Amino acid sequence: MKPGTRLKSATCDTEVMVIRAGQGTIECGGAPMTEDKQSTSEPATDHANGTLIGKRYVDAEATFELLCVKPGKGSLAVDGTPLVTKDAKPLPASD
Amino acid sequence: MNIALFLEMAAQAAPERTALVCDGARFTYAELFAAAQGAASTIRQSGAEYVALLDESSEAAVLALFGAALAGVPYVPLNYRLADPDLAALLTRITPCLLVGDAARAGTLCEDAANTLLERGDFVTEARAAAPLEEADPGLGVAVQLFTSGTTGAPKAAILRHTNLSSYVIGTVEFGSAEEDMARLVTVPPYHIAGIAALLTSIYAQCRIVLLPAFTPEGWLKLVAREKVTHAFVVPTMLARVVETIRAGTPGDVSSLRALSYGGGKMPRELIEDALDLFPETAFTNAYGLTETSSTVALLGPEDHRAAKASEDPRVRARLASVGRPLPTLELEIRDEDGTVLGPNQAGEIFVRGEQVSGEYKERSALTADGWFPTRDAGYLDEDGYLFLSGRADDVIVRGGENISPGEIEDVLLTHPAIADACATGVPSLEWGEAVGIAIVTAPDCDCPPHDELCQLVRARLRSSRVPERTLVVDALPYNEMGKLLRREVKGWFGA
Known part of the structure; x- marks a missing residue:
């Protein structure tokens, strides 16, 4: 998956930009995300924690980093392992 | 994206x-x-x-x-x-x-x-x-x-x-x-x-x-x-x-x-x-x-x-003149002319690497093979990683093989109450290849201090190689609209 690719959820409104990616399938709501909008189902019950716009989602190894550009009801995962939000290091405005 | x-x-x-x-x-x-x-x-x-x-x-x-x-x-x-x-x-x-x-x-x-x-x-x-x-x-x-x-x-x-x-x-x-x-x-x-x-x-x-x-x-x-x-x-x-x-x-x-x-x-x-x-x-x-x-x-x-302003420690106070520490999202190094990475308090050229760094011109990329961008800015890091700038690498005065940063000379000159603005630049010298020339703007109602007095001032604070060979008194120094000193023009005044 190339950085800069925009992926859409098959289960909700979530859309993400791929900032970094390794080997594996990016999922939302329990189903693989794709570049084209697929037929919409509902997120699986254990994959329905929701996504927040502007949050960055990463895996434990920081191999994957996704930026949520449109929020939805599903939660993000790679090969079934949930992603977590990345805490930003706040910097003072400099320009 | x-x-x-x-x-x-x-x-x-x-x-x-x-x-x-x-x-x-x-x-x-x-x-x-x-x-x-x-x-x-x-x-x-x-x-x-x-x-x-x-x-x-x-x-x-x-x-x-x-x-x-x-x-x-x-x-x-x-x-x-x-x-x-x-x-x-x-x-x-x-x-x-x-x-x-x-x-x-x-x-x-x-x-x-x-x-x-x-x-x-x-x-x-x-x-x-x-x-x-x-x-x-x-x-x-x-x-x-x-x-x-x-x-x-x-x-x-x-x-x-x-x-x-x-x-x-x-x-x-x-x-x-x-x-x-x-x-x-x-x-x-x-x-x-x-x-x-x-x-x-x-x-x-x-x-x-x-x-x-x-x-x-x-x-x-x-x-x-x-x-x-x-x-x-x-x-x-x-x-x-x-x-x-x-x-x-x-x-x-x-x-x-x-x-x-x-x-x-x-x-x-x-x-x-x-x-x-x-x-x-x-x-x-x-x-x-x-x-x-x-x-x-x-x-x-x-x-x-605020810490620098309030501090008694001259090292911490000096940081008010630094540009702080590199962003955590990129790498920054100081290197000498041979590309060797320098340690704290050693001045050289600033190199940066990271995703935000383009280093690319329409005509060519300035990046090294491993992605570092030579900024052509000169500077050094102190022992706590604060970055101090000392001018453009191209502005360095090379006197008999010794690299001199114009900024250090200017900082000393500006401590003189009769001097409002100063620019040091390389001037042609038969003996040294390049020597130090200074252009001075005097403070209102002040006469320019004699050349000898300025030499004395620089000699007392820096090494003798920094002592100016020529002094020019001018009405104003040339800046662009962003406040950047146009050193090339000043250099031209000395016929360099």
Whole structure:
């Protein structure tokens, strides 16, 4: 998956930009995300924690980093392992 | 990612928030995004391969930036202060273009029929009326092309890709982090990287952008009070004039100003100390960055400023003259001429590496094989990682094989009460190849100290190799409009 690719959820409104990616399938709501909008189902019950716009989602190894550009009801995962939000290091405005 | 997505996200998350205020015009985030989409249609229909701006800051600059991004063509803000022949030369490098701003001047300078020339108001009206561009993906090519100021040669076309700019924004700003009342005053010219970075980071944070098209200290103070500005960026020259104006008794309510950042040139130590006294409640940030690095690469934050000012330790106090520490999202090294990485307190050339660093010109990439960008700025890191600048690497005076930074000599000269401004430069010398020449501006009502006295001053504080061989007394030193000293011109005065 190339950085800069925009992926859409098959289960909700979530859309993400791929900032970094390794080997594996990016999922939302329990189903693989794709570049084209697929037929919409509902997120699986254990994959329905929701996504927040502007949050960055990463895996434990920081191999994957996704930026949520449109929020939805599903939660993000790679090969079934949930992603977590990345805490930003706040910097003072400099320009 | 494409920088236009930042505006799309902000419009989605906070459609009703005020995005932009400029003279009489006000745009919410939803309105600004809709107009940018319309601008993209206008740009696409024109067949332009570049979107040029020949104008001061206004809503048109913002629409041109994001319209170009949505249409997938580079945005090229031009320096309207350039002389006609220089500007004409740049225009021939970006045809066919859609040019926004001074259409009459552009038409006279470049008669290419392939160009579309639009006055500011016409462009904005068209953008607001046009239907959005029906296209899925504008791609990740060149977002911005900036012609460098050319203080050391002919302007180069520096290229910033969407990936460079978006890494900078995502890496330094949290989306939607602006408090409801946050208002950023942007007054650097649109062709300066700090002006572009300010737009992008403000939009990502969702604050209100307040544009001041042409800087005057009175206008700046008035706008701070009227719009309750909370954040602003200034170059040292602007800060000096604001401080002067307040001191002269111009009333101005700056109580809303929570943060003031500065950069773009050397900040005189005295000026920043004055400003810290005048704005005791304001958080100061010094930023160091270059066009080729998508703006800031190092910064000295508010706590560092107050700690340095209050400290008894000369090492900590000295940090007020530093540009702080490198951003955590990139790497920074000091190297000598052979490329060897230097340790603390050893001066050399500053190298940076990271996703925000482009280091790319239209003609060639300046990056090393492993992705490092040689900034051509000279400096050193202290033992705690604070970065001190000592001028451009090209400005280093090489006297008999010894490298001398002009800045250290100037700093010593400026301690003399009769000297208001000073520039040290290399002058031809039969004996040494190059020797030190100094151009001096005397303080009001002062005579220039005799050459011997100046030599004595430098000898007492620095090594004897730093002692000037020639002294020139001048009325003023040449600066560009961003407050950058034009050393090449001074060098020319000595026949070098």
